Amino acid sequence: MSDPTRPPGPRIIAIANQKGGVGKTTTAINLSAALAEAGMNVLLVDLDPQGNASTGLGIDPAQRSKTTYDLLVEDAPLQEVIRKTRVDGLWICPATTDMSSADIELFSNAKRSFLLHDALRQPAMDAYHFDYVLIDCPPSLSLLTVNAMVAAHSVLVPLQAEFYALEGLSQLMLTVREVRHSANKDLRIEGVLLTMYDSRNNLSLQVEQDARDNLGPVVFQTRIPRNVRLSEAPSFAVPVLEYDPLSKGSLAYRALAQELLARHNSNR
Numbered sequence: 001m002s003d004p005t006r007p008p009g010p011r012i013i014a015i016a017n018q019k020g021g022v023g024k025t026t027t028a029i030n031l032s033a034a035l036a037e038a039g040m041n042v043l044l045v046d047l048d049p050q051g052n053a054s055t056g057l058g059i060d061p062a063q064r065s066k067t068t069y070d071l072l073v074e075d076a077p078l079q080e081v082i083r084k085t086r087v088d089g090l091w092i093c094p095a096t097t098d099m100s101s102a103d104i105e106l107f108s109n110a111k112r113s114f115l116l117h118d119a120l121r122q123p124a125m126d127a128y129h130f131d132y133v134l135i136d137c138p139p140s141l142s143l144l145t146v147n148a149m150v151a152a153h154s155v156l157v158p159l160q161a162e163f164y165a166l167e168g169l170s171q172l173m174l175t176v177r178e179v180r181h182s183a184n185k186d187l188r189i190e191g192v193l194l195t196m197y198d199s200r201n202n203l204s205l206q207v208e209q210d211a212r213d214n215l216g217p218v219v220f221q222t223r224i225p226r227n228v229r230l231s232e233a234p235s236f237a238v239p240v241l242e243y244d245p246l247s248k249g250s251l252a253y254r255a256l257a258q259e260l261l262a263r264h265n266s267n268r
């Protein structure tokens with residue numbers, strides 16, 4: 001922690017892929033929880049108007065009087081937006097459908113791409129001592145996702161092991177490149193994460209082979225298996241680590257957290 005080369009403040013990771021249903025929210029919830037279990041202080045920013053990460057962590061809509069939208073558009077104070085979750089060390093900025101109008105409302109704002117960047121760097125953040133901020137992006141390359149990429153140090157890309165998986169990546173990488181040129185030159189790819197992986201399925205093996213051949217070490221060693229416990233946990237409003245701590249899904253997200261922490265420790 002005392003390394004002078006480490007950037008001050010939390011490490012900010014955007015979890016992005018413009019495709020829906022690839023495991024962004026599942027990764028946001030369970031990687032956050034696994035990092036918290038490893039002793040980190042973690043903030044999950046729900047940037048998807050669907051609010052699935054907020055629901056999956058048990059913040060019911062009635063409790064979401066102030067949301068990420070208020071943080072971005074209304075300059076709401078952090079203390080009014082950030083909530084503690086049931087998981088020790090895990091906090092959330094919740095979202096509701098009011099976020100869906102953000103793209104239009106932000107359009108006339110000159111600083112429109114920097115709103116999340118600035119919100120996460122306000123002095124009031126220091127009091128929380130977050131080690132990590134994970135941002136759950138919507139399934140689009142909209143202004144909200146661009147805000148996440150401008151705010152973040154890196155992008156984590158969940159990749160579902162299916163036929164056209166790699167084609168979608170080039171569009172995402174183009175956006176990353178544009179953000180690097182315009183607003184955030186140091187934005188890195190944190191890693192590509194194979195999700196819903198089934199080692200008995202040839203297609204999974206093929207997608208993994210292609211990804212490792214084409215992308216190299218940026219693909220995480222850890223793969224997230226298809227595991228029904230992961231899809232059940234949100235309806236109990238807890239991360240899988242709490243719902244079924246020894247399930248394959250739990251073990252995989254713990255392994256991912258360790259892989260991430262090891263990378264970051266060796267880069268310090």
Ligand code: ADP
Pocket residue numbers: 019020021022023024025026027052139195196197224225226227228230231232
């Ligand atoms: P996204 O946020 O990218 O739209 P989600 O994380 O919401 O994707 O996942 C889409 C659906 O797939 C959800 O119903 C989720 O519970 C399920 N799911 C995600 N990852 C897994 C997995 N590894 N195994 C089984 N089901 C999964």
Ligand code: MG
Pocket residue numbers: 024025026048052137
């Ligand atoms: Mg989602």
